[in-house]
Amino acid sequence: MGRMTRSTALKVAAALSVVVAIIGIVAFDLPNLVLGAEESRDPFAIVLGSFTSDVVALVAAYGAWRLQKWGAVLLIAVNSFWIIQAVGSLLFDAGAGAMAFASVMLVHHVAVISLCLWRERVVSAV
Amino acid sequence: MRSERAARRLYQLLYPFLLIWYAFVVAGLVAVVTTWPQRPIGSLDEIPWWSHAIAFAVVAATWAPVSAHLDRGVHQLAFGQRDNAYEVAGHVSRQLLPSVAAALAGTMSLPHVEIEAGGRVVTSYGKAPEGAPITTIPLVYQNHAVGTLRVSARRRRDRLSATDVRLLEDLARQVAITLHAAGLSAAVQQSREQLVTAREEERRRIRRDLHDGLAPTLASLGLRLGVLQRAIATDPAAATEMAAELRTDVRQATADIRRLVYELRPPMLDEFGLADALRNLRPVDGLSRTVSAPDPMPALPAAVEVALYRIAAEALHNAARHAGATRCTVEVAAGAGDVVLTVTDDGRGLPVDYLAGVGHRSMRERSTELGGTLDIGAGPSGGTRVVARFPR
Numbered sequence: 001m002g003r004m005t006r007s008t009a010l011k012v013a014a015a016l017s018v019v020v021a022i023i024g025i026v027a028f029d030l031p032n033l034v035l036g037a038e039e040s041r042d043p044f045a046i047v048l049g050s051f052t053s054d055v056v057a058l059v060a061a062y063g064a065w066r067l068q069k070w071g072a073v074l075l076i077a078v079n080s081f082w083i084i085q086a087v088g089s090l091l092f093d094a095g096a097g098a099m100a101f102a103s104v105m106l107v108h109h110v111a112v113i114s115l116c117l118w119r120e121r122v123v124s125a126v
Numbered sequence: 127m128r129s130e131r132a133a134r135r136l137y138q139l140l141y142p143f144l145l146i147w148y149a150f151v152v153a154g155l156v157a158v159v160t161t162w163p164q165r166p167i168g169s170l171d172e173i174p175w176w177s178h179a180i181a182f183a184v185v186a187a188t189w190a191p192v193s194a195h196l197d198r199g200v201h202q203l204a205f206g207q208r209d210n211a212y213e214v215a216g217h218v219s220r221q222l223l224p225s226v227a228a229a230l231a232g233t234m235s236l237p238h239v240e241i242e243a244g245g246r247v248v249t250s251y252g253k254a255p256e257g258a259p260i261t262t263i264p265l266v267y268q269n270h271a272v273g274t275l276r277v278s279a280r281r282r283r284d285r286l287s288a289t290d291v292r293l294l295e296d297l298a299r300q301v302a303i304t305l306h307a308a309g310l311s312a313a314v315q316q317s318r319e320q321l322v323t324a325r326e327e328e329r330r331r332i333r334r335d336l337h338d339g340l341a342p343t344l345a346s347l348g349l350r351l352g353v354l355q356r357a358i359a360t361d362p363a364a365a366t367e368m369a370a371e372l373r374t375d376v377r378q379a380t381a382d383i384r385r386l387v388y389e390l391r392p393p394m395l396d397e398f399g400l401a402d403a404l405r406n407l408r409p410v411d412g413l414s415r416t417v418s419a420p421d422p423m424p425a426l427p428a429a430v431e432v433a434l435y436r437i438a439a440e441a442l443h444n445a446a447r448h449a450g451a452t453r454c455t456v457e458v459a460a461g462a463g464d465v466v467l468t469v470t471d472d473g474r475g476l477p478v479d480y481l482a483g484v485g486h487r488s489m490r491e492r493s494t495e496l497g498g499t500l501d502i503g504a505g506p507s508g509g510t511r512v513v514a515r516f517p518r
Contacts, residue, residue, distance in 0.1 A: 006202075072203055073140065080147050087154035091173075094166045113144075117199025 007067050009118030014064040016112050017075055020082075020105070021057040029054055050085075053078055064116065072116040079109040079116075137204035144196050152188075153181040226304050227251040230297060234290065236277050241265070243273030243305055254278035259285050263294055265302035272305050320495075335386050343379045347372060391428070392435055399423055400431050404438055404456055413446040413471075419458040426465060430516045433492040434458065434467045437500070440485050441469035441512040449473025449510055460518070469512045470505045489514070 004012075028042075029051040037044040057078045063071020086109060089102035160177035161167050223241055231239045231251045238254035240247055243265075254260065258279040265273040275298050279286050286294070350372055357365040387393060394403035401419035426434075438456055445451040451473030459466045482490070486502060489512070493500040498516035505511040 069136075069203065073136065076140070076144070080144075083147075083151055084154070087151060087158065090158045090165075091154065091161065091170075092166050092168075114199075117196065117203055119198055119202050 004118065006118050009115040010064045010067055010072055013075055013112045013115035014061040014071070016108060016115075017057045017061045017064070017079070020108060021054040021061070024050060024054045053081055076113050076116050079112045083109045083113075133204045137200055140204065141197060141200045144200065145193060148192055148196070149181075149185045152185050153178060156181040156184060222304055223249040223308055224251070226301055230277070230294075230301070234277075234293070235280060237280060238276075238278035240276040241273060241301065241305065242276065243309065248273065248305070248308070255280075255282055257282040259283070261286050261291060261294070263291075263298045265298055265305055267302040267306040272302050272309065275301055332386065332390075335382075339382050340379060340386075343375060343382070347375055347379070350375075391432055395428075395431050395435060400426065400434060401458065403435055404458070407435075407439055407442060413442065413451060413454055415442065415454050415456060417456045417458075420460050423458070424460045424465075424518070426460075426518060427496075429496055430465065430498075430518070433496055433498070433516065434465070434514065437489045437492055437512070437514045438467060438469055440489050441471075444485055445469070445471035445473055445510065449475065451509060463518060465516050465518055467512075467514045471509045471511075472505075472507075473509050475504050475508055475510050476502070 029047060032040040032042055032044070032047040033051060035041065040047055056074060060071050060074030060078055064075050065071070083106060086102045086106040089098060090106070093099070093102065157173045157177050158165075160180065161173055164172065167173065227239045227241055227249045228251050230236065236252070237258070238250075238252040238260075240250045242248060255278065258281060260276055260278050263275045263277070264271055265275055275294070277286070277294060350368065354365055354368050354372065357368060384393075392403060394406055397403075398406060401417065401421070401423050404419065405415075405417045407415075442454055442456070445454050449471055451471035454469065454471045457468045457470075459468070489502075490500045493514050493516065496516055498514060500515075501511075501513040503511055
């Protein structure tokens with residue numbers, strides 16, 4: 001595949017996931033959690049699921065940054081879940097902003113999974 | 127063993143999961159496109175059935191490349207790079223010497239360790255304190271000096287103790303093995319590159335010969351055959367003359383093809399075998415030749431046969447042209463593990479200030495590239511003796 005090393009690919013994937021997880025926590029999870037189950041703008045189960053996935057993504061990103069196999073696997077799992085969310089958002093959400101955000105997220109999640117499955121090649125010996 | 131099992135299980139779980147997930151994602155994205163005019167939709171029931179049919183077709187069409195890509199990616203994630211053993215070996219050997227230098231420096235608290243081989247610094251760790259004495263320890267592997275280990279003392283004007291040096295000498299043996307292994311790895315890599323280069327050069331030569339020589343000749347023949355066809359009815363005399371010219375050209379083209387085939391592999395080797403091919407080598411002016419070979423000749427690798435044939439031809443050519451020899455003996459002897467070609471002539475022998483020319487270098491290259499050796503020296507009763515030895 002490309003020239004990027006596997007460790008670089010995993011670190012990029014980890015960094016991307018951290019950015020998205022923090023955006024998710026700050027922009028979506030925390031405001032809804034603060035409002036509580038009764039007054040949450042979105043179904044609270046979804047809020048809880050999203051918050052859990054964001055936390056798991058942060059843990060996974062830590063593992064991936066340390067080049068741990070479990071970190072990469074967990075990042076794949078979380079981003080697979082997020083892709084389903086993004087596709088659902090593309091199908092069910094109204095508004096250009098939501099569409100654009102979901103599209104960007106879709107590309108992000110596919111990129112992260114690809115980076116986690118990055119196939120490193122050592123071109124020359126010694 | 128446990129990690130092997132865990133890796134296998136991870137592969138077995140993750141690969142099908144990603145394949146199924148891929149199918150779902152494609153179905154979702156196709157649904158987004160097909161329901162675009164009605165979006166946002168209220169429920170999944172609003173997705174038309176043909177959207178799933180399109181998704182199925184897309185998944186089917188992309189299945190082979192996507193599954194192969196996922197397979198490779200998941201395999202590497204689960205098992206590391208063990209499916210690319212040669213690449214891993216190269217990577218390990220590249221990392222090995224710096225790691226060894228760092229380990230030496232770390233375990234013995236040395237500020238500077240340097241490993242040198244072939245007159246160049248292979249790896250270096252740390253920086254020697256100013257004024258600190260440097261101790262040099264030769265790296266020897268199987269009685270061959272493979273490099274030098276240089277370490278600096280820990281402080282200025284403070285030499286390493288005798289115990290330190292003894293320990294370093296013991297460790298130097300391990301470093302020498304590592305250095306030797308790294309050298310072998312580099313040699314293998316270089317050899318692979320040479321093989322690829324040689325193959326490409328050969329292809330280029332054949333292409334050039336076909337393109338510049340044979341192709342225009344055949345094209346010209348085709349055109350002139352057309353002219354001949356028209357001339358037969360109108361001008362039979364000119365047609366006859368042209369047919370004669372064409373015959374000459376066809377002979378030339380045939381000779382070109384023969385030359386090309388000969389350069390690929392001497393046809394005589396296939397027609398007569400090595401011993402008779404050596405006997406039938408193109409006669410060299412004024413040189414009588416005696417060929418002795420085992421009968422029957424044991425089966426030899428094709429490349430060794432060609433090398434023996436070419437070396438013998440070059441040696442005979444040199445004997446006649448440079449040594450002024452009148453008689454030459456060509457002897458092939460096959461042992462249990464090797465085959466030896468000896469060409470001895472009665473010529474002037476090698477001059478004292480002899481320098482290897484293109485022919486000798488070519489013979490040496492032919493022998494070394496097949497793991498053989500070549501000795502060129504004086505014959506037992508004067509003249510020159512060329513001995514090529516190849517493993518069987």
